[in-house]
Amino acid sequence: MTFKHQLELTQVGIDFPTPKGPFTALTDVNLRIQKGEFISLIGHSGCGKSTVLNLVAGLNQATTGGVILEGQEVNEPGPERAVVFQNHSLLPWLSAYKNVELAVKQTRSGRSKKEIKDWVEHNLELVHMTHAADKLPSEISGGMKQRVGIARALAMQPKVLLMDEPFGALDALTRAHLQDSVMEIHSKLGNTVIMITHDVDEAVLLSDRIVMMTNGPAATIGEILPIELQRPRNRIELADDAKYNHYRHEVLKFLYEKQRKVESVDSHRKNKQKNASPVTLKTGSDKE
């Protein structure tokens, strides 16, 4: 059975209960994603990007509307929507191999020992981590941990791969390497990917569409920017590309002009601004 859209978010909203009554984090989120698409979610801190991802993952439940994956409503977490967490979340007492193996044993139960071993090794190979298979997470670098985290997610053979700021905690060079790896894997496997990021370059480089979120509370999708750059993409060639820079400019314009956190609307908001941690974007602040 084929679906026109693999993943549909319809009128999704979510309220979190607080002592002062419900807090509306998201409202009216509508998104249709096709199989194999690479989607980036971008927006200022606290705009509910992670909440959208958690809704698709099934870790949060929508108050209104719902998420439908291949004709089935999403209402609990599961391996067909594997998550790559921001801080890798590997089990610290298991080696890289064993971490991936846990996921494989869970999702490919009934397979022979050899099949399981082959599949674990295949996935470690995909992220170029075969050499450190027997290392504990504490013995490898942050980038390597995140690679193992991606291998673990891929090993579940997810219909949709969810990545929550996967490279946010890494240095710029490591991040570039991992972005290249993700592009390589995406072109090889053709998974549907939803990735949260606050790095404009990362979003433009990797995505088929960039979903830009408005500021919370009651955040929703502001604009959707299709990125029509030919694949495979090369970061060095694209650096001088007019189209690439145009997309980059569009995202920056959305974030800094249209969704600039308004400071004069009312004093309440102003105070909130002061208390909130400053929004940092990794690139493009010179173009502001």
Add this chain to the structure above:
Amino acid sequence: MSKQAAIPLISEKQKLVDFNKFTGLAKPILLPIIGLVLFLGLWNGMAKNIDTSLGQFPGTAAVWEQANVLVDEHYAQQARASEFYERQEKRNAERVAKDPNYQPKIRDFTGAPTFFEQIWTSLYTVMFGFVMASVIAVPLGIVCGLSKSTYAAINPLIQLFKPISPLAWLPLVTMVVSAVYITDDPMFSKSFITSAATVALCCLWPTLINTAVGVSSIDKDLVNVSKVLRLNPLQHVLKIVMPSSIPAIFTGLRLSLGIGWMVLIAAEMLAQNPGLGKFVWDEFQNGSSESLARIMVAVLTIGIIGFILDRLMLQLQKWVSWDKTATLR
């Protein structure tokens, strides 16, 4: 003048360097020795000035002498026991030779237990009580850590029972054991069950509390990993909860074993379980001129064994802990 002054300055520096080299070795070896010597001196000095109805308080020499006596007594008793068994065997063989239908009777040696046998009794009594408590406390702690409602329900009871002295429990435990533990051929003596149960009652709490705290503070992301993988509750506990709360569980277990060992001595005194507690009590009741020195030997033995038990738990913790970089002490 200035030249003369400079010479001692240099040698002063030299001394400083030497002293630094010396402190490298001093910290782990010399300083503890100094501490020990000071303590022994203080003990001997004070002992001379304390006169009790059982004679002077024992100094180091008297205690050392009694330690040797206890060792000798142990070997003498062992020799007597083996002689007894030899005689018994011989007698039985003779009876069987005379009358082939005779069923030989084997009797146990009934001599008083020696100091070392009493140490052994204490060790397995405390272990039995500790294991009983742990088998209850760890699973219960895990349930409390996983479920806030269970914790809310049990927490007042924990807080209520935690500060109760073993001496308060003992009469109740004794009566309950006498009433409930009735068999014709008891595998364990009642005094053993009473002591072990009292130890268990006091061992429960640190393990229970630490396990619950450890389990409830698991990294939320790891819980999410478990959800995404759809681990069933048993797998969740075995693969995620248990490994990540091992450090907390072991902290609890170590505290429990320490408390258990302290409680045991008191319990044995009152329950008359033939361990170190009973040894101390019997010597006290005996009231000979050597009694105080013999009690002092037992006191020091209790301390040394408590220390060894703690080190063993620490080694076990290091062995099972996945985080080999953590400093455990």
